[in-house]
Amino acid sequence: MSEANIFKPYLLKIEQVIDETPDVKTMRLVFTDEQEGKDFTFRTGQFGEYSVFGEGECTFCIASPPTRSGYIECTFRKVGRVTSALANLEPGEIIGFRGPYGNIFPISDWEGKNLLFIAGGIALPPMRSVIWNVLDLRDRYGGITIIYGARTVADLVYKRELDEWAERADVKLITTVDPGGETPDWKGKSGFVPAVLDKAAPSSRDTVAVVCGPPVMIKFTFPVLAKLGFGPESIFTTLENRMKCGVGKCGRCNVGKYFVCKDGPVFTFAQLQEMPPEY
Amino acid sequence: MEIEIKVISRDALERVFSLWLAAGKRILAPKKTGELVDFAWVTQLSEVCLDQVQTVQSPKLAIFPKVEELFSYQTAFDQVTIQDRPLEALEEIVVFGLRPCDAAAFASLAAIFTWDSPDQLFSARFEKMTLVGVSCARADEYCFCTSVGGGPGATTGSDILLTDIGSGEYLAEIISEKGRQTVQAAAGKFQPAAGKEKESHLAKVVPSFALAKITPALAALFDDDAFWAEQSRRCLGCGACAYVCPTCACFDIQDEGAGDSGKRLRCWDSCGFSMFTLHTSGHNPRPLQSQRWRQRLMHKFAYMPERQKVLGCVGCGRCSRACPVDMNVLEHLRAIAEAKI
Numbered sequence: 001m002s003e004a005n006i007f008k009p010y011l012l013k014i015e016q017v018i019d020e021t022p023d024v025k026t027m028r029l030v031f032t033d034e035q036e037g038k039d040f041t042f043r044t045g046q047f048g049e050y051s052v053f054g055e056g057e058c059t060f061c062i063a064s065p066p067t068r069s070g071y072i073e074c075t076f077r078k079v080g081r082v083t084s085a086l087a088n089l090e091p092g093e094i095i096g097f098r099g100p101y102g103n104i105f106p107i108s109d110w111e112g113k114n115l116l117f118i119a120g121g122i123a124l125p126p127m128r129s130v131i132w133n134v135l136d137l138r139d140r141y142g143g144i145t146i147i148y149g150a151r152t153v154a155d156l157v158y159k160r161e162l163d164e165w166a167e168r169a170d171v172k173l174i175t176t177v178d179p180g181g182e183t184p185d186w187k188g189k190s191g192f193v194p195a196v197l198d199k200a201a202p203s204s205r206d207t208v209a210v211v212c213g214p215p216v217m218i219k220f221t222f223p224v225l226a227k228l229g230f231g232p233e234s235i236f237t238t239l240e241n242r243m244k245c246g247v248g249k250c251g252r253c254n255v256g257k258y259f260v261c262k263d264g265p266v267f268t269f270a271q272l273q274e275m276p277p278e279y
Numbered sequence: 280m281e282i283e284i285k286v287i288s289r290d291a292l293e294r295v296f297s298l299w300l301a302a303g304k305r306i307l308a309p310k311k312t313g314e315l316v317d318f319a320w321v322t323q324l325s326e327v328c329l330d331q332v333q334t335v336q337s338p339k340l341a342i343f344p345k346v347e348e349l350f351s352y353q354t355a356f357d358q359v360t361i362q363d364r365p366l367e368a369l370e371e372i373v374v375f376g377l378r379p380c381d382a383a384a385f386a387s388l389a390a391i392f393t394w395d396s397p398d399q400l401f402s403a404r405f406e407k408m409t410l411v412g413v414s415c416a417r418a419d420e421y422c423f424c425t426s427v428g429g430g431p432g433a434t435t436g437s438d439i440l441l442t443d444i445g446s447g448e449y450l451a452e453i454i455s456e457k458g459r460q461t462v463q464a465a466a467g468k469f470q471p472a473a474g475k476e477k478e479s480h481l482a483k484v485v486p487s488f489a490l491a492k493i494t495p496a497l498a499a500l501f502d503d504d505a506f507w508a509e510q511s512r513r514c515l516g517c518g519a520c521a522y523v524c525p526t527c528a529c530f531d532i533q534d535e536g537a538g539d540s541g542k543r544l545r546c547w548d549s550c551g552f553s554m555f556t557l558h559t560s561g562h563n564p565r566p567l568q569s570q571r572w573r574q575r576l577m578h579k580f581a582y583m584p585e586r587q588k589v590l591g592c593v594g595c596g597r598c599s600r601a602c603p604v605d606m607n608v609l610e611h612l613r614a615i616a617e618a619k620i
Contacts, residue, residue, distance in 0.1 A: 004399065005349065005350060005363050005364065005399055005400065006396050006397075006398055006399065007349040007350065007532070007543065007545070008349070008350055008361060008363055009361070011359050011361070013357070051534070051543075052534075053352050053354050053359055053534065053536065053541065054354070054534050054536030054537075054541050055534055055536075056532065056533055056534045057532055057534075057543075077559075079559045079560075080559055083559075092356065092357050093356060093357065094354070094357060094358065094359040096359070214560070215562060240558070241556065241558075241564060242555075242556050242557065242558055242559075244530065244531055244532045244548075245530070245532065247395065247396040248394065248395050248396070249391055249392060249396075249398065249528065249530070250529060250530050250531070250532070250548070251528065251529030251530070251548070251550060251578070252529065252548075252550070252555050252556050253556075254574075254578075254582065255564070256501075256577075256582070257581065257582040257585055257586060259586075262395060276501060276502075277564075278564040278565060278570075278574075279564050
């Protein structure tokens, strides 16, 4: 009886709200209880259940890296009941947070290797945590390449950080938008992510690939990576199945016998090949 | 502990009910309302109905209510106060008259709620519950406890198991420490049981499939879309099977608030519902009813045995009795066990 109520959330104060696109926001959140904030730790890849009291909970990754303490960030699209309510909140207001849940990107195993990040649309947030994590420990990793695509220029998130990555000499950034999604002053590429990846043809030698994006992008990206010589063990992705509890009980995020909330959300392509297509 | 065998008369049992109430325990037992027999709070043995093969609902609601408050909250613009559930306020309860299958089902529920991150509220309720089962004198065509490791007189899960041996007497098997304490607290009501037996008073439930064949068959059949389409053709996705099931534990979490206060609630849910796994984007990992039916059986007969080391089915037959389109899970399991793989 000494264990805590696993459904009782931390209380976090919204410190800052950033409009990423017309319907995507990033929130910087700080613990209202200073001690809880100091004791809270997480690792890159983990997620949480964010809640607006009176509306309910929703599941997002922690979009900030563990190397930056004192706050966590989440990025979400305003779509349903909870995210709409969340989007209406202002700095100073309080939300609930349960977590961190799930497994991690094994970035200590990646030390000394080159890293290739491939993201589509609203799937950059889970990858942003790991990108900043490795950039904050830059000397431990080899070359870092980021390929990021969205439907239109307006749909690109973290624009200020894309500019920052573009300017860094130790990062190779390729941005692309779907054909027709360009603006007159767009300087990035035009084309779908798998095609842009194919053309960029990064080397698979000593390289780990991390892919996050909509199912259709992932589906067409895996064969290109295979063609480039990436083995299924060196391709990582995250699954985004619907969740309620986050702790392996509510019964809906499973892919076969695997719980995305406990065994994931990070999986290798090798693991996905062994799993039924329930994602 | 070793099972101790005693007898108790119906009159003495009636007095035990009074002792439970005097000790502050609430009693949940099968009660007849109109044509339906279901678990309800009772105060005396005469209210209890034991003539039925099974109640409509399972007794899981004793510790896993349909809707349950996880905590309540009060909000202001820049302040939220969370009021946790006071666990010490949870009442001690006795579930009386549940069948051996239902008693066994609590182990499956506990496996889900206590694996990995233990659910404190569930565990506290479980601790405060005593199970006094009554074995089955009758069974029907939907019962299949003996195919999934149980039996009409099986003691697993019960703290005390009673068997009606006629002439107003019950044979009482004292199975657990909680059961022993119950007997001690009812000094003199339980008597020595020299020469009494229960076997001749039990229903006969003939095993109807080989459980050992089910898990490997499910693994082999997973990708056989035609098989699952055939199995689930009638399924309406109504979720009745999950609601009456004693081991189904899938739940939703919802807020119910008005103004600046409210509650966060856990509510029963079902893998049979089309929206259960629906993503916000509109994508659904299990878009077909056949895939949802497969999930139901895989979860109980393949995933739970592997992940939580228990079977997710006790053979009570409630899902088949409740199904509005008469899908009999026993026929489906037989077809799986006998499938050519």
